[in-house]
Amino acid sequence: VLIAVSDTGTGIPANMLTRVFDPFFTSKGPGKGTGLGLSMVYGFIKQSTGHIKIYSEEGHGTTIKMYLPPGKTAAAVGEGVTPSTIEGGHETILVVEDDRLVRDYVLAQLHSLGYVTLQAANAAEALAIVATGKAFDLLFTDVIMPGKLNGRQLADEVSKTRPDLRVVYTSGYTENAIIHHGRLDSGVLLLAKPYRKSDLARIIRKALNS
Template sequence: MVDPTQLESAILNLAINARDAMPDGGRLTIEVANARLDAAYAAAHADVTPGFYVMMAVSDTGTGMPSEIRDRVFEPFFTTKPGGENSGLGLSMVHGFIKQTGGHIKIYSEVDSGTTVRIYLPRYLGSDAIQRPQPYQDNDVRGGDERILLVEDDDLVRNHVAKQLTGLGYRLVVASNGNEALDIFRRDQAFDLLFTDVVMPEGINGRQLAREIHAIAPGLPVLLTSGYTENAIVHHGRLDAGVLLLSKPYRLSTLAAKIRQALNERTTLA
């Protein structure tokens, strides 16, 4: 239940930005899916009501953005493009439209790794009026006591996920980047699972970390996670086909199920 013209304009703005971020060519991926944002995610994002949404994502394989630019992209007239190319209002207008609908917008971007912009719109559930997302509870959450090496460069995300996994009964060792994780593993291989972010700004990325660790322990299960959508990750060539991926943001039940799946299947990289 949104204005079609405004939605079309928002997608067009995001697609144009993606195009401009790929001056030498690349791949643009646009996708849509039902989504749920839970209470934990809402607690970290004041504009979010826990519940059901429709997620639209625009991803590119372009130049990406450092954090200092990514954090300012919704400001009116802020632009990184040369003078005269545009008004600098594109993303701020998209942001305003999303807020008017009661939705949420999130950007994931890393330098030289591309960008994904996710739009969350309140899901229409079939009545004549807009039904705002309703709270829900995760059910059938199952944990374990295995030992996990958790690698995440974002402090807030790392602390939150560590709390969730500890609450599920798992024993954790945490690292803030790939190099630190590799040093930990070289000293101690007594892990049942590597759970790592895909794109990390310092040192080796999650895929490289998994390969380095599998050179030491070939049978260790690996679960990778990323704010990029699964379609963007797989089709942009950032991951090998068949590798387990948990897309951010995720609910506790989804996290628990994916961890158990990785442990049970003992997934490895080719």
């Protein structure tokens, strides 16, 4: 199966085309992009034993072609299945995410679930909020962020004054700050990007109820 996505944008310079699928490679500048979007697409395609190609011409646009093998089993058809209830709450959550679009998405989903939110674009902003003494019940933080502290280091710093801190980490990339030898550190809750609202709701409740 071939899925092709094309745009009429500015195109991608030839010297960048060989790097667009590299994790953390971005041309957007510090704090404006994670460089994980296309690398996640690449990983999904390869895990599905597929292939992906990109063609771009500056001033005209870009086309990405994704080749996926057909499924070998019939799709399961569920009849009379009741979707699980998505449980929300009214606690306050400090959301730390450097990508504005992702942060806005998370905030919108949390608000729709009934939660109150505080927001920060990096660890420094989050620590400034903590320093004001504002109360919150959960820290929801990206792992990889620009600045001196990553998400794990931020949580460790906040825990010095709030030892009962509940934390949910989120990341689009498996890295050693959270995962060691393929396993999560004990007691760590990690939500992999991309995720659905139901996944977000479930892990938030799991952390708050613990």
